[in-house]
Amino acid sequence: MDSTAESIAAAPLPTQRTLRMRRNVPFQLLRFAAINLRMAGVILRGHK
Amino acid sequence: MARVVILGAGVAGHTAALHLRRWLGREHEVVVVSPNSKWNWIPSNIWVGVGRMTRSQVTFPLAPVYRRKGITFHQALATTLFPEGTADDPTPAVEIRSTAPDTAGETSRLTYDYLVNATGPRLNFAATPGLGPDGNSLSVCTDSHAEHTAGELKAVIAKLRAGEPQRLVIGTGHGTCTCEGAAFEYTFNVEHELRAAGVRDKAEVVYLSNEYELGDFGVGGLTFTERGFTTSSRTWTESLFRERDVKAIVRAHVQKVEPGVIHYEQLDGSEHELPFDFAMLLPPFRGADLTAYDRDGNDITSRMFAPNGFLKVDADYTARPYEEWSAKDWPSTYESAAYPNIFAPGIAFAPPHGISVPRKSPNGTVIAPAPPRTGMPAGITARAVASTIRDRITQGQQAPAHHASMAHMGAACVASAGTGFTQGTAAAMTMYPVVPDREAFPATGRDPRGTSGEIGLAGHWIKAILHYLFIYKAKARPLWFLIPE
Numbered sequence: 001m002d003s004t005a006e007s008i009a010a011a012p013l014p015t016q017r018t019l020r021m022r023r024n025v026p027f028q029l030l031r032f033a034a035i036n037l038r039m040a041g042v043i044l045r046g047h048k
Numbered sequence: 049m050a051r052v053v054i055l056g057a058g059v060a061g062h063t064a065a066l067h068l069r070r071w072l073g074r075e076h077e078v079v080v081v082s083p084n085s086k087w088n089w090i091p092s093n094i095w096v097g098v099g100r101m102t103r104s105q106v107t108f109p110l111a112p113v114y115r116r117k118g119i120t121f122h123q124a125l126a127t128t129l130f131p132e133g134t135a136d137d138p139t140p141a142v143e144i145r146s147t148a149p150d151t152a153g154e155t156s157r158l159t160y161d162y163l164v165n166a167t168g169p170r171l172n173f174a175a176t177p178g179l180g181p182d183g184n185s186l187s188v189c190t191d192s193h194a195e196h197t198a199g200e201l202k203a204v205i206a207k208l209r210a211g212e213p214q215r216l217v218i219g220t221g222h223g224t225c226t227c228e229g230a231a232f233e234y235t236f237n238v239e240h241e242l243r244a245a246g247v248r249d250k251a252e253v254v255y256l257s258n259e260y261e262l263g264d265f266g267v268g269g270l271t272f273t274e275r276g277f278t279t280s281s282r283t284w285t286e287s288l289f290r291e292r293d294v295k296a297i298v299r300a301h302v303q304k305v306e307p308g309v310i311h312y313e314q315l316d317g318s319e320h321e322l323p324f325d326f327a328m329l330l331p332p333f334r335g336a337d338l339t340a341y342d343r344d345g346n347d348i349t350s351r352m353f354a355p356n357g358f359l360k361v362d363a364d365y366t367a368r369p370y371e372e373w374s375a376k377d378w379p380s381t382y383e384s385a386a387y388p389n390i391f392a393p394g395i396a397f398a399p400p401h402g403i404s405v406p407r408k409s410p411n412g413t414v415i416a417p418a419p420p421r422t423g424m425p426a427g428i429t430a431r432a433v434a435s436t437i438r439d440r441i442t443q444g445q446q447a448p449a450h451h452a453s454m455a456h457m458g459a460a461c462v463a464s465a466g467t468g469f470t471q472g473t474a475a476a477m478t479m480y481p482v483v484p485d486r487e488a489f490p491a492t493g494r495d496p497r498g499t500s501g502e503i504g505l506a507g508h509w510i511k512a513i514l515h516y517l518f519i520y521k522a523k524a525r526p527l528w529f530l531i532p533e
Binding site (some may be wrong): 004005007008009010011012013019021022023024025026029032033035036038039040041042043044045 | 127287297424459476479500507
């Protein structure tokens with residue numbers, strides 16, 4: 001293994017709360033809307 | 049009456065065919081030539097590869113769709129181009145060899161007014177000895193490869209359940225591969241499956257990649273803002289590897305794959321062996337094996353195509369050092385440099401250079417990702433090409449070309465990290481532009497407002513919805529054209 005192993009070991013580890021929020025359905029519904037809006041912006045820009 | 053011949057029925061070819069048929073009157077003919085009888089939504093092959101989807105869920109037969117839309121379909125492989133026609137007939141033509149079961153091997157010639165080379169990639173397993181399903185590793189590049197790989201994964205899980213430790217290696221099988229995102233997705237979907245099967249503790253999952261660092265994805269990595277901080281896709285990706293306990297080997301070129309052992313070289317010139325129980329390694333891509341002749345029968349293949357088999361288009365192919373690469377080098381009309389009635393959208397065009405920094409080992413081995421052109425860029429470039437052809441047919445040859453440079457195009461990418469309506473996760477990323485433009489955005493080459501990344505269940509929902517949405521669009525169901533590329 002190269003130095004990537006050390007980099008991974010030093011990478012920020014999400015907290016339990018962050019991991020819960022990543023699968024929290026109501027919160028993710030909001031994120032779903034936000035990500036879609038963001039993607040729509042990029043897509044519209046790309047289709048000009 | 050004009051005839052447009054489209055070689056290939058992947059994202060680019062199929063998109064061009066459907067739009068042209070929608071725009072052009074029935075006096076004009078749209079012809080598709082594809083060696084495959086089915087359309088495949090390739091991004092979902094990773095789910096076939098873990099046994100969460102069947103082949104029939106990611107494919108459908110092309111012939112009924114083309115019959116319904118009035119598109120002529122030849123199940124055949126294009127072999128030879130005659131862009132100036134022949135001494136007997138100056139009409140441009142392409143020679144095709146049938147791959148349909150009842151006429152397999154029969155050759156014929158199709159004349160054309162416009163030709164769209166959307167042949168996509170040829171999976172170049174031969175570049176690495178022992179690579180691929182006919183060798184000693186697995187693939188998820190096609191639906192049949194993915195189905196076979198799912199069976200092998202099931203066998204590995206059975207061994208893990210029996211208490212036998214297993215090492216699963218997933219990644220790129222050559223120093224010049226592209227599609228690192230697909231390898232990343234398959235890695236985390238496998239990890240997710242191992243966890244769901246209750247055998248994660250006995251399995252070692254290793255991601256083996258030609259990227260210089262994690263999070264490069266062949267686009268030189270991304271920089272985005274998160275909670276008031278500027279962060280990189282490297283930090284973000286390493287965090288996911290740490291969280292899911294996946295090991296990584298980067299800067300690697302696989303030299304050969306022997307039964308149960310991968311031999312690889314790293315950028316520092318060191319050579320290593322990695323024993324494995326399961327290895328899914330993506331191949332590098334080449335262009336289709338097309339040869340071309342001028343009217344006098346002289347071979348002009350090297351004039352039309354780059355050495356890697358991709359068609360030379362309106363890019364600036366002048367060899368320059370990385371520091372002098374410019375967003376302006378990238379093509380925008382995808383017109384052949386040699387013949388203006390030939391186009392190559394999607395993967396089929398020869399990129400002027402990479403996006404990631406080019407690097408070589410002390411042994412001279414190139415270890416740098418090739419630039420991705422799949423998915424959204426393939427669809428957008430195909431639509432631009434179709435628009436140009438439509439205008440030239442309806443308004444005349446002088447009609448200006450439509451432009452769709454990857455240096456002025458954003459992309460939305462959703463990389464699955466595990467499936468399930470409530471248990472799935474995916475990394476949802478956006479970038480603008482795909483090819484960094486250091487003049488327009490000096491800091492990172494990309495607009496921070498259009499570049500983002502987020503991990504969560506919402507990303508999985510989007511990936512799942514895109515699966516159904518794009519298959520709906522590809523089947524040309526009512527109002528399909530409202531779904532953007």
